[in-house]
Amino acid sequence: MPLALEIISPERLLLARDVDMVVVPGTEGDLGVLPGHSKLVTSLRGGLVDIYEGGKITDRLFVTGGFAEITESRCSVLADEIIRQADIDPAMAQAKLAEAKAAFAALDLNNSEAYRETSDRLISAQAMVDSIAA
Amino acid sequence: MPSLKILRNRINSVKSTQKITSAMKMVAAAKLRRAQAQAEASRPYAVRMAEMLAALAASEMGNPNGNKLLVGNGKNQTHLLVAVTADRGLAGGFNANIGKVVRQRAAALAAEGKRVKIFTLGRKGNDSLRRDMRDQISGTKNFVGKKIITFADAEDVAQEIIRGFKAGEYDTVTLLFNRFHSVMTQKPFEQPLIPAAAPTANDNAMEHNYEVEPDDGTLLDRLLPRNLAVQIYAALLENAAGFYASQMTAMDSATRNAGQMIKKLTLDYNRARQANITRELIEIISGAEAV
Numbered sequence: 001m002p003l004a005l006e007i008i009s010p011e012r013l014l015l016a017r018d019v020d021m022v023v024v025p026g027t028e029g030d031l032g033v034l035p036g037h038s039k040l041v042t043s044l045r046g047g048l049v050d051i052y053e054g055g056k057i058t059d060r061l062f063v064t065g066g067f068a069e070i071t072e073s074r075c076s077v078l079a080d081e082i083i084r085q086a087d088i089d090p091a092m093a094q095a096k097l098a099e100a101k102a103a104f105a106a107l108d109l110n111n112s113e114a115y116r117e118t119s120d121r122l123i124s125a126q127a128m129v130d131s132i133a134a
Numbered sequence: 135m136p137s138l139k140i141l142r143n144r145i146n147s148v149k150s151t152q153k154i155t156s157a158m159k160m161v162a163a164a165k166l167r168r169a170q171a172q173a174e175a176s177r178p179y180a181v182r183m184a185e186m187l188a189a190l191a192a193s194e195m196g197n198p199n200g201n202k203l204l205v206g207n208g209k210n211q212t213h214l215l216v217a218v219t220a221d222r223g224l225a226g227g228f229n230a231n232i233g234k235v236v237r238q239r240a241a242a243l244a245a246e247g248k249r250v251k252i253f254t255l256g257r258k259g260n261d262s263l264r265r266d267m268r269d270q271i272s273g274t275k276n277f278v279g280k281k282i283i284t285f286a287d288a289e290d291v292a293q294e295i296i297r298g299f300k301a302g303e304y305d306t307v308t309l310l311f312n313r314f315h316s317v318m319t320q321k322p323f324e325q326p327l328i329p330a331a332a333p334t335a336n337d338n339a340m341e342h343n344y345e346v347e348p349d350d351g352t353l354l355d356r357l358l359p360r361n362l363a364v365q366i367y368a369a370l371l372e373n374a375a376g377f378y379a380s381q382m383t384a385m386d387s388a389t390r391n392a393g394q395m396i397k398k399l400t401l402d403y404n405r406a407r408q409a410n411i412t413r414e415l416i417e418i419i420s421g422a423e424a425v
Contacts (some may be wrong), residue, residue: 008182010285010367011363012175028347042347043356067357069186069344074180080360111206 001027002037003053004074008062009082015061021052022075025127031068040070046124047084049077060085062131064124069114084133085131094129100125138410141403145396152392158224159385166317166378173314173371180364183370187361189344190354191330201351203296203358206329207305212249214272214304215239216295216327218311218369219259220377221278226384228312228320228377229258235310235322236263240270251304255291255370272303283374288367295366296359297327311369312376318383320376325369327362 003019023032025047031040044066051059063079070076098120107118136144194200219229219235237258240250250270254260257276264271275291295307306328313323341390346353 006178006182008179010176010179010288010364011172013178026347038345039343040345040347041190041353043353067183067186067353067360069182078182078186079181115356 001035001039001073003033006074006076006080007049007063007082008076009080012032014079015059019051019053019058022077023048023050023052025049025063025075026068027127031070033070036072037070037075039072040068042068042070044068044077044079045120046127048127049079059063060131062128064086064128065120081130088128088132090129090132093132097122097125097129109134136406138403138406141399141406145399146390146402148395148399152389152396155385155388155392159382159389160388162378162382162385166382167374168282169371169375169378173368173375176285176367176371178405180368181363183251183357183364187330187357189348190357194350194354201354203328203362204330204354207299207302209305210248212251212304212306213243214251214253214295214298214307216253216255216309216366217259217263218309219254220258220373221257221276222377222381223258224384225377225381228380229256229262231322232259232310232312233262235324238265239308239310239324240267245373247421253295255366256373263397272298277370283367283370283405285363285367288370289363291366292359292363295327296362309365309369311373312380314376314379316381320380325365327365330358330361 002020003022005015005019005022007015021032021034022123023030024042025031025045025100027045029044030047031042035042045119046064047062049061049063050057051061055108061079062085063077064081066077066079068075068077100118104118106124107115109115167395191204194204215236217232219232223229236252240252243250251272252263252267252270253272254263254274255276257278260271260274260276273294275294277287280287298304299307306326309325309327311323311325312320
C-alpha cells in the first residue's frame with residue numbers, strides 16, 4: 001500500500017503522488033512516515049523533506065516551515081515556502097542566515113511570541129544553509 | 135436636426151469608444167482566466183488548513199482561555215471591518231456594492247452603540263469610504279501596479295491586523311469581500327476572522343483523534359495566524375477574479391450599448407442626408423417650373 005504524499009504551498013499544489021516513505025522535519029524531530037502511520041498533526045521546522053521510492057531518496061525538497069497532517073494512507077505537507085534542494089542559491093541562503101542572526105541578536109527576550117518567530121526564522125535559515133551541503 | 139458633419143463626428147467618436155470597451159473586455163477575459171487559475175491553485179492548501187483547524191479547534195472552542203484569535207478577547211465593543219475592493223474601476227457596481235455593505239454594517243453597529251473601525255484593502259474602496267468615514271479608517275493597503283497578488287502580500291495584511299488586535303485596538307474582525315459565484319454574479323460576503331468562524335456541527339462529528347506535536351495550544355498558536363493569512367489571501371483572489379468578471383460583463387454591455395448608439399446615429403445620419411437630397415431636388419424642380 002503506497003502513501004499518498006501531497007506537498008502544498010499556499011499558492012499551489014506542488015506535488016501529489018504515491019511514494020514509499022517520506023521523512024518530514026517536525027519541530028520535535030524528523031519523522032519518517034510510512035503507510036499506516038497513526039493519525040498525527042505536527043508543525044514543521046525548516047529542513048529537508050526526503051521522498052523515498054524503491055529504497056532510495058528520489059527527491060529532496062527544502063521547506064522553510066509549516067505543518068503536516070498525517071493519516072494512515074496520506075501525508076499532507078503544508079509548507080510556507082518550498083525550494084528544491086538543487087535550486088537553493090547558496091548566496092541567498094547565507095544572506096538570509098545573516099539577516100536572521102541579526103534579528104535574533106536584536107531581540108527583546110521578554111516577548112515570547114517574537115522570540116518564537118525569530119528563532120523559527122533562524123533555525124530555518126540555518127537549515128537552509130546546512131541542506132546545501134547535505 | 136444636427137448637421138451631417140456633427141452626426142458624422144459623433145458616430146466616429148462612439149465607434150472609437152466601442153473599440154476601447156471591446157478591447158478592455160478581451161483583456162479582462164484573459165486576466166479573469168489567470169485569476170481563476172490562481173484561485174483554483176490556492177484551494178488545496180486552504181482545504182487542508184481548514185480540516186486541520188476544525189480538528190484542533192473543536193477541543194479548544196469552549197475554553198475561554200483558549201487562543202485569543204480563536205475565541206476572541208471576551209469583549210465585543212470595537213469592530214474592525216476589512217473592506218476588500220479592487221484598485222481599478224470600470225467594473226459596474228463591483229466596488230460600490232462593497233462600499234454600500236460596509237456603510238450599512240457600520241450604521242447597524244453604531245446603532246447598537248458599538249465602535250467601528252475600517253481597514254480598506256484596495257484603492258477604490260478607500261477612495262469611496264474616505265469621503266464620509268475618514269476618521270474611522272484605521273488602515274489601508276492597495277496593490278496598485280502589482281500584476282499578481284502573492285501570499286506574502288496577504289501575510290503582511292494578516293500581521294498588521296493581528297498586531298492591532300493584540301494591541302487592543304479592536305475586539306472583532308470581519309472581512310467583507312465580493313464572493314465569486316459565477317462570471318455573471320459576485321455578491322458581497324461577510325466572513326468573521328476574529329473570533330474565527332466556529333466549526334459547524336458537521337465538523338464536530340469528526341472527533342479529534344489526532345496525535346498532536348508539540349501540543350494543541352502551541353500548534354494553534356502557529357496555525358491561527360497562518361489561517362488568517364490564508365483567508366485573506368483567498369478573499370483577495372476571489373476579489374481579483376470577481377473584479378475581472380465584473381469588468382468583463384460591464385465592458386460587454388458597454389460595447390453592446392455603443393453598437394446600438396451607432397445604429398441609431400447612422401439612421402439619423404441617413405435620414406438627414408436623404409432629407410437634404412429631397413430638399414435640393416424640390417428646389418431644383420420648383421426652380422425649373424418657375425422658368
